[in-house]
Amino acid sequence: MPDTVSPGLQALIAAPYPEGWNVIPPSASAWKALASQSSAAVAADIAAIRQRLNVSVEAGEIAGVRVFVVTPAEIAPGNRERLLLHVHGGGYVLYPGEAGAGEAMLMAGYAGFKVVSVDYRMAPDFPFPAALDDAMAVWRALVARNDPRRMAVFGTSAGGGLTLALMLRAKAEGVPLPAAIAPGSPWVDLTGDGDSVKANELVDNVLVSMSGWAGAAAKLYAGGRDLRDPLLSPIYGDFAGLPPAILTSGTRDLFLSDTVRAHRKLRQAGSEAVLQVFEGQSHAQFLFPFLPETEEAFREIGRFLDRHLLA
Amino acid sequence: MPDTVSPGLQALIAAPYPEGWNVIPPSASAWKALASQSSAAVAADIAAIRQRLNVSVEAGEIAGVRVFVVTPAEIAPGNRERLLLHVHGGGYVLYPGEAGAGEAMLMAGYAGFKVVSVDYRMAPDFPFPAALDDAMAVWRALVARNDPRRMAVFGTSAGGGLTLALMLRAKAEGVPLPAAIAPGSPWVDLTGDGDSVKANELVDNVLVSMSGWAGAAAKLYAGGRDLRDPLLSPIYGDFAGLPPAILTSGTRDLFLSDTVRAHRKLRQAGSEAVLQVFEGQSHAQFLFPFLPETEEAFREIGRFLDRHLLA
Incomplete structure (x- = not known):
């Protein structure tokens, strides 16, 4: 356990592997039970974030897709015309409902933006491309009534991969891209490359290993498609023309390589990244409330977005 | 061995630990023999870099300190008034002579800058603060006849730590700072924190572990001083007012933490980093010729310096 991090993060680093990391649900109903458990497990955290960061959360629907609209108690003048789209993580199987909007609340609370968080449909009932279809439908609807130069898209893990897949799809369909993106520890390579x-296997105490539920979730989500499809694994796509990006990871992150590969590919394509x-x-420990590192991460992302979004 | 890197880098990743990584020289003469061996071991690489990147290397002396002046065959018009100072790595004990100037040649060749590389005095004969004294003497002399807004300082490993220590010392002594710095995998914490x-111990196949010669070199260099002295371990110093910085590391780097801790501390202090x-x-594998990743790293550093140095 390193003493070079906050006491709260030290406690997280010292924690055992999450129970069930290596249990692969044997049936569709077992996957859905796991999803329900995941949301229940973070319910207290979600309530605490909402209260402590003083954000309001409203359930709604945009383009037929369930969303949560997260609004900070006070929005800085420069952010009043700005709007962020959030797509949550959880391997395309976890955190249905308000549980998925926790990261949106952290962003609203620490960085002062209004955020629409997509409660997208998930595997096993709705494999690829349902999640991406939902995110795309909401993005299209938001872009129709907002200036994309005042908008950003963000998300972590599967939500980071989905952020990049959404960019590839919007580009292909001629839909405007946002002014910036913030993929956190983005799962850009579902093949496990x-x-x-490998190097952080059993070192990362959140995901632990692709041999557990996470690797199985990739296949469940893909539903038999080639995992190298760029809309599943955006690292195999064309990054030309992607917006300025800020990427976040950790030294023990199983997806540190996903993150740095995406970073380098964005730089090679000429994006500011x-x-x-x-x-x-x-993995994704910068989402844990209420570590000083979490606040630092979101304030840094907020400053980056502030520099790139039209006021 | 990952297939997500170039074939040349794959070969480096597959290589065994360097012979002698875990041998701690038992005497001053054994340390000096190790230093001579280290320079001999890279002599062929140094000659290849000089030739293939078409740079000229001239031995000289500035302020009584031995230096190598590295000049690219062609200097872009925008770089003609610019000058970089380089401090080499090797745990404050390795790479005496021209061997230490390899990184300066890569920078000159790939990024097109003229570079002065300091062949500073080293332990065991000359422990701290000899290396820093030498770097400081050269920096003072260069600043006296060049515009620091057209200058940068860079170096990797011990050279990255020395780059940051030099900034702290120049600040304390009222000597102008450069317009930018480029610490590569900077050894900012000699305590081993x-x-x-720990997490990349035996994963990193260059340094391998602080239990080998590198950890012993820290103590040899410090010569009995507190390893937390900011001029030895700059992470314990005050980073306020430091210039824009670009930091480079790798996912298996034993000093990935040194690098990201320095990055965050620079950001916390308000520097662009x-x-x-x-x-x-x-560790420091972005210095290995002639991987595509090496060229990419130096071109990226070159672009960063180009943005920050007055033409």
Whole structure:
């Protein structure tokens, strides 16, 4: 356990592997039970974030897709015309309902933006491309009534992959792209390729290993498609013309390689892309409330978006 | 071995630990023999870099300190008034002579800058602060006849730590700072603290572990001083007012934590600081000729310097 991080993060680093990381649900109903459990497990955290960061959360529907609209108590003048789209993580199988909007609340609370979080349909009932269809439908609807130069898209893990897949799809369909994106530890390669996927196996105490539920979730989501399809694994797509991006990861992250590969590919394509990597963090631990590192990560992302979004 | 990197880098990743990584020289003369061996071991690489990148290398002396002046065959018009200072790596004990100037040649060749590389005095004969004294003497002399707004300082490993220590010392002594710095995998914490120093132990096949010669070199260099002295371990210093910085590391780097801790501390202090982390690389492998990743790293650093240095 390193002493180079906050006491709260030290406690997370010292924690055992999550129960069930290596259990692969044997049936569709077992996958759905796992999804329900995942949302129940974070319910107290979600309530605490909403309250402590003083954000309001309203369930709604946009283009037939369930969303949560997250609004900070006070929006800075420069952010009043700005709007963010959020797509949550959880391997395309976890965190249905308001549980998925926790990251949107952190962004609203720490960075002061209004956020629409997509409660997209998930596997096993709705494999690919349902999640992407839902995100795309909401993006199209938002872009029709907002200036994309005042907008950004973000999400972590599967939500980071979905953020990039959404960019590829919007580009292909001639829909405007946002002014910036913030993929956190983006799952850009569902094949399991990437050095840290092996080197950080059993070191990352959040995802632990692709041999557990997460690797199985990739196949469940893909529903038999080639995992190298760029809309599943955006690292195999064409990054030309993608918006400025800020990417976040941790030194123990199983997806550190996914993150740095995406970062380099964005830079190779000529996008402005910046990287922040947090000391000692396993996968997506910059989402854990209320570590000082979490606030630091979101304030940094907020500053990046502020620089790139039209006021 | 990941297939997400170039074939040349794959071969480096597949290589065994360097012979002698875990041998701690038992005497001053054994340390000096190790230093001579280290320079001999890279002599062929140094000659190849000089020839293939078409740079000229001239031995000289500035302020009584031995230097190598590295000049590219062609200097872009925008770079003609610019000058970089380079401080080499090698744990404050390795790469005396022209061997230390390899990174300066890569920078000159790939990024097109003229570079002065300091062949500073080293332990065991000359422990701290000899290396820093030498770097400081050269910096003072260069600043006296060049515009620091047209200058940058860079170096990797011990050279990255020395780059940051030089900034702290110049600040303390009222000497102008350069317009930018490029610390590569900077050894900012000689105490051995940092998550990756443990998590990447035996994963990094360049440094391997602080239990080998490198950890012993820290103590040899410090010569009995507190390893937390900011001029030895700049992470314990005050980063306020430091210039824009680009930091480079790899996912397997034993000093990934040193790098990201320095990055975050620079950001916390309000400096512009960007991070690039290369897939699968162990410590300082972005210095290995002639991988495509090496060229990419130096061109990226070159673009960053170009943005920050007055033409």
